[in-house]
Amino acid sequence: MIKITIDPVSRVEGHGKITLQQNEQLEITQARFQIAEFRGFEKFIQGRPYWEAPVLVQRLCGICPVSHHLAAAKAMDQLVGVDQIPPTAEKIRRLMHFGQVLQSHALHFFHLSSPDLLFGYDDEVRHRNIVGVINDYPELARQGVLLRKYGQEVIRITSGKRVHGTGAIPGGVNKNLSVAERNSLQQDIDQIVDWAESSVELMKQIFLHQAEWQKNFATIDTHMLSLTGQGGALELYDGTLRACDRDGKVIFDQQSCDDYLDLINEHIESWSYMKFPFLKTLGVEQGWYRVGPLARINNCDFIRTPLAEQQRQIFKSQQSDGKPVQATLAYHWARLIELLYCAESIRELLDDGDLLGDELTAQGEMRLKGIGVIEAPRGTLFHHYEVDEQGLITRANLIVSTTHNNQAMNESIRRVAQDSLSGQELTEPLLNQLEVAIRAYDPCLSCATHALGQMPLQVDLLDAAGKLQSRKYKQAGN
Amino acid sequence: MLIFAYGNPSRGDDALGPALLDEIQQIAAHTRLAFELEFLSDFQLQIEHATDLHRHDRVLLIDACAETTMEQAWRFSVLSPDTSTAYTTHAMSPQQLLGVYQQVYGKSAPPVFMLALRGQLFNLGEPLSEQAQIDLQQASRFCWQLLQQPDLQVWLDLAAK
Numbered sequence: 001m002i003k004i005t006i007d008p009v010s011r012v013e014g015h016g017k018i019t020l021q022q023n024e025q026l027e028i029t030q031a032r033f034q035i036a037e038f039r040g041f042e043k044f045i046q047g048r049p050y051w052e053a054p055v056l057v058q059r060l061c062g063i064c065p066v067s068h069h070l071a072a073a074k075a076m077d078q079l080v081g082v083d084q085i086p087p088t089a090e091k092i093r094r095l096m097h098f099g100q101v102l103q104s105h106a107l108h109f110f111h112l113s114s115p116d117l118l119f120g121y122d123d124e125v126r127h128r129n130i131v132g133v134i135n136d137y138p139e140l141a142r143q144g145v146l147l148r149k150y151g152q153e154v155i156r157i158t159s160g161k162r163v164h165g166t167g168a169i170p171g172g173v174n175k176n177l178s179v180a181e182r183n184s185l186q187q188d189i190d191q192i193v194d195w196a197e198s199s200v201e202l203m204k205q206i207f208l209h210q211a212e213w214q215k216n217f218a219t220i221d222t223h224m225l226s227l228t229g230q231g232g233a234l235e236l237y238d239g240t241l242r243a244c245d246r247d248g249k250v251i252f253d254q255q256s257c258d259d260y261l262d263l264i265n266e267h268i269e270s271w272s273y274m275k276f277p278f279l280k281t282l283g284v285e286q287g288w289y290r291v292g293p294l295a296r297i298n299n300c301d302f303i304r305t306p307l308a309e310q311q312r313q314i315f316k317s318q319q320s321d322g323k324p325v326q327a328t329l330a331y332h333w334a335r336l337i338e339l340l341y342c343a344e345s346i347r348e349l350l351d352d353g354d355l356l357g358d359e360l361t362a363q364g365e366m367r368l369k370g371i372g373v374i375e376a377p378r379g380t381l382f383h384h385y386e387v388d389e390q391g392l393i394t395r396a397n398l399i400v401s402t403t404h405n406n407q408a409m410n411e412s413i414r415r416v417a418q419d420s421l422s423g424q425e426l427t428e429p430l431l432n433q434l435e436v437a438i439r440a441y442d443p444c445l446s447c448a449t450h451a452l453g454q455m456p457l458q459v460d461l462l463d464a465a466g467k468l469q470s471r472k473y474k475q476a477g478n
Numbered sequence: 479m480l481i482f483a484y485g486n487p488s489r490g491d492d493a494l495g496p497a498l499l500d501e502i503q504q505i506a507a508h509t510r511l512a513f514e515l516e517f518l519s520d521f522q523l524q525i526e527h528a529t530d531l532h533r534h535d536r537v538l539l540i541d542a543c544a545e546t547t548m549e550q551a552w553r554f555s556v557l558s559p560d561t562s563t564a565y566t567t568h569a570m571s572p573q574q575l576l577g578v579y580q581q582v583y584g585k586s587a588p589p590v591f592m593l594a595l596r597g598q599l600f601n602l603g604e605p606l607s608e609q610a611q612i613d614l615q616q617a618s619r620f621c622w623q624l625l626q627q628p629d630l631q632v633w634l635d636l637a638a639k
Binding site for chain 2: 111141
């Protein structure tokens, strides 16, 4: 056996490493993508009063703090015995969440994946980055920044602060929207919807331009898990769990999130800090699945907003047999359909007078367990807390989106390596393609990481005895 | 001038940037300075921060640095746009931020300086390490001297050292 190791090391938690294993026939038999999941969270949160959780959990991640904030707040609703928060509170939270998903998807497309998509995967790396996009597609890059800025403004207004606000509290929210705040968001929303629609169109063209290649690159057939709303609608904030198999047939549907432990289990591997979730009824080997935009757009029966629904139908028509779209690169397309859905939903919500209402919280009888589930930008996010009689947290369990996609990312990497690795030579295009495959999932590898102190990419080729055969070293920017 | 510190206050020495910003803000509240200061703190750099650089004639970024080879408590430098690309999917370099600025506004960003603070321990839930607390005081003194110097050339000279 020959092991090929790709070890990109970045600051704090951006540590990732790929190990490819070949057999004697040089076929890829296994791919292991190791990333350092945030550890120590239980220690961090244990003994804290439950009401601190929605604020504390935001410190887990600098990328999607609002998703953690809202998932924790939903769990806290249960702890304070509230099954239904007031309409104003729910709509403020939904607005906040749409802002979060919009800005996150905008960042991913315009900043992270558009260089791959626009320039192709074999383009020179120095060109294939955001600066390349800026030079070649100046308007696109500008729109990306301003879309992101708009999403952040929605978050600021709904949560009270630009960074790590306190908007959602147990049982509701702590502020509504003023007329001035609503008006300020309404000023730009038509432009935001237009840009979002254009981005889906662009993505569709990119996908269809190289349809066969796009459909095959890093593609794997998987089950898919997501929330769905009433009638099977696309749902990001609250709903029930639906899992569909590789052919699109329902494995389970309309399952309460409170029962997630009956549906999902987590497998542990000695070589990874990350767990491997699987559907209990199918077992470890067969039960792994994907979450995130691809799963959500495949799993839902319709989208409430007209423009996004139109795009969903075009997306689904790519698969003439009615089966799910399994192309890994279709994550990008699905993500932008959701971007459009969020923009349309924000526009719709801003016309809703409930955002200005005064009933912000509900109250109930204290309970000892709370489970909050939300569709974060990267996929389904579970927060589960238990407290003692004093309201101090005794146990916390989180399953984050990237963890759900753990096995799927390994399989996509294996597929790329199998298709593109010739012999035992690691090439620059291969490294690029492995990164492109990972990037499609938008994994959150870099909670609270910055670029300072960033380490270069190192690639090792080891033989069966563990002896280094070759090393490839990739400095940032090269 | 904008002073923008970034880092996660709940991750050990990653809190160095926000901690220094707090100190500066407290002192600035009671002191007349050569600059009109605006303060910003966030967990990490993102593309929309390009819009925060706008309408400032100078920017000071402050961040913890995980380089273990740093001999001093801090390192002061001037930044220029860079085309570096990162493996990590969400990290953004300050140099890339300048590139984004150029696109959005069609001109070069104002002079942007980086004050990198030596950090060693970045565990979730941990406070600043003892060494980081000592380093913070040194960096604070340097930063304060810097803010007494309105002349851009002085900053450039210091950054070139």
